[in-house]
Amino acid sequence: MEFVSINKLTLLDYPEKVACVLYTPSCNFACPYCHNWETLIQERLAPLSFEDILSFLKKRLGVLDGVVISGGEPTLMDDLPEKIKKIKELGYLVKLDTNGSNPEMLKELIDKKLIDYVAMDIKHSPSKYYDVIKNKSISFDIIKESIEILMENKIDYEFRITLIKEYHDIDSIYEIGKLLEGSKKLFLQEYKLSDGVHDKSLNEVDEKTAEKYADILSQYIDLVELRGYE
Numbered sequence: 001m002e003f004v005s006i007n008k009l010t011l012l013d014y015p016e017k018v019a020c021v022l023y024t025p026s027c028n029f030a031c032p033y034c035h036n037w038e039t040l041i042q043e044r045l046a047p048l049s050f051e052d053i054l055s056f057l058k059k060r061l062g063v064l065d066g067v068v069i070s071g072g073e074p075t076l077m078d079d080l081p082e083k084i085k086k087i088k089e090l091g092y093l094v095k096l097d098t099n100g101s102n103p104e105m106l107k108e109l110i111d112k113k114l115i116d117y118v119a120m121d122i123k124h125s126p127s128k129y130y131d132v133i134k135n136k137s138i139s140f141d142i143i144k145e146s147i148e149i150l151m152e153n154k155i156d157y158e159f160r161i162t163l164i165k166e167y168h169d170i171d172s173i174y175e176i177g178k179l180l181e182g183s184k185k186l187f188l189q190e191y192k193l194s195d196g197v198h199d200k201s202l203n204e205v206d207e208k209t210a211e212k213y214a215d216i217l218s219q220y221i222d223l224v225e226l227r228g229y230e
């Protein structure tokens with residue numbers, strides 16, 4: 001598997017850093033509200049040459065601070081650790097976006113100091129996780145393991161939830177609070193409909209309700225903030 005797309009400059013995807021984003025194809029979740037749906041089906045398109053990516057990164061040294069590895073689900077790329085190693089050797093910070101379905105690789109990347117920041121999606125409360133991800137072959141224990149790895153605090157991290165009116169309610173928010181109890185940072189992201197979204201019937205949670213959810217979650221998590229509502 002190779003990267004299929006690149007965003008050459010972003011001020012939004014890596015907290016407080018100037019970065020580029022590399023996208024992997026395919027994902028094992030297929031969330032109905034995924035914005036990267038088009039990217040997920042690009043696996044059959046011509047991949048980007050990793051050598052070209054490294055050349056681009058060499059030229060951007062001093063301009064970019066970091067590289068965000070996103071997708072799709074990046075940990076489906078078998079040689080991701082080797083590729084990240086080459087990016088790190090150039091001197092870049094690396095952030096990983098993940099759905100938490102590969103705790104083994106997540107642990108390896110952290111233990112080998114190949115990543116500097118992780119953003120892990122939390123899709124729903126444990127009892128309703130499969131309302132979103134559909135793929136029942138992925139045990140929730142695996143997701144929980146990834147959460148626990150991040151909560152060991154060996155690396156800077158954030159959890160993030162895209163709030164969907166049709167999925168999330170007060171009960172599920174309390175359940176999520178208990179799941180993430182003692183964690184450092186959670187962002188409640190506003191859902192925004194775009195052309196790439198598969199299920200266009202889903203809706204965002206309004207700001208007032210999102211603030212109420214943030215208040216509840218603040219009882220469990222050190223820092224809870226809304227993202228995208230401004």
Ligand code: SF4
Pocket residue numbers: 027028029030031033034035036037071072073099121
């Ligand atoms: S986990 Fe992320 S990339 Fe994968 S389908 Fe869901 S939203 Fe899309």
